[in-house]
Amino acid sequence: MDDIQRRIEEGVALLRARFAGKMKATPSLADPAPQGEGAPNRHGMPKEPPGQNVFEKREWPVLDLGVETPDVSIDRWRLRVDGAVETPLALSYAELLALPQVEEESDFHCVTGWSILDLRFRGVRLETVLALARPTAEATHLMAHASDGYSTNLPLEEALKPDVLVVHGVDGAPLPRDHGGPVRIVVPQLWAWKGAKWLSRLELLTQDRRGYWEIRGYSNTAYPWRDDRTW
């Protein structure tokens, strides 16, 4: 475990050396005039992006392609991390739980017009998983793949933000299957489709490639406070 801890710290330092400047410059952290209403959220953006309705937590909708709801048992679940990495991984659920765990209270904004505020997500920073796999010097983006055939892409400067989590719990309970359990991603600073439910694979890329909705008309950048929904 000490070895893993050291490897994570080294990997995080390498990633921050490459991406810290880019991370600070993204519209989700450095927008001089973010749109929306309400008191500032944790990152200084208005709590409600423009055009959103805030729902109660108990009304959290289930939204996905709807073709199937994957039934992935904890015993069979694996997260492969491959592509432009020095060390491809295949993490089991137990291995994910053995990594440093964090809790982040975050908001969840769906492009179809609803938001849920203050969900308490538990999991592992995506940064931690990437630090273990060591993206190569050429890696710039990643594609998250899911067991239902879904995919969504992220630039590394968004993926590495500290509240972007590989989530296995919410509000003190295991992540429900409908919401992507056993394991999903949550990317609070972007529209919720950027967070793959039933996460199965992270593919590191050396150039951007569009995922399921990004091909079909949703914005590639997905900034809620710029009303950035389609292209």
Ligand SMILES: Nc1nc2c(c(=O)[nH]1)N[C@H]1C(S)=C(S)[C@@H](COP(=O)(O)O)O[C@H]1N2
């Ligand atoms: N695997 C997978 N992940 C997915 C989707 C999907 O269809 N399949 N839909 C996305 C969309 S459009 C949204 S709004 C959120 C919804 O998450 P929820 O069902 O937990 O509310 O999941 C995202 N992640």
Ligand SMILES: [Mo]
């Ligand atoms: Mo969505």
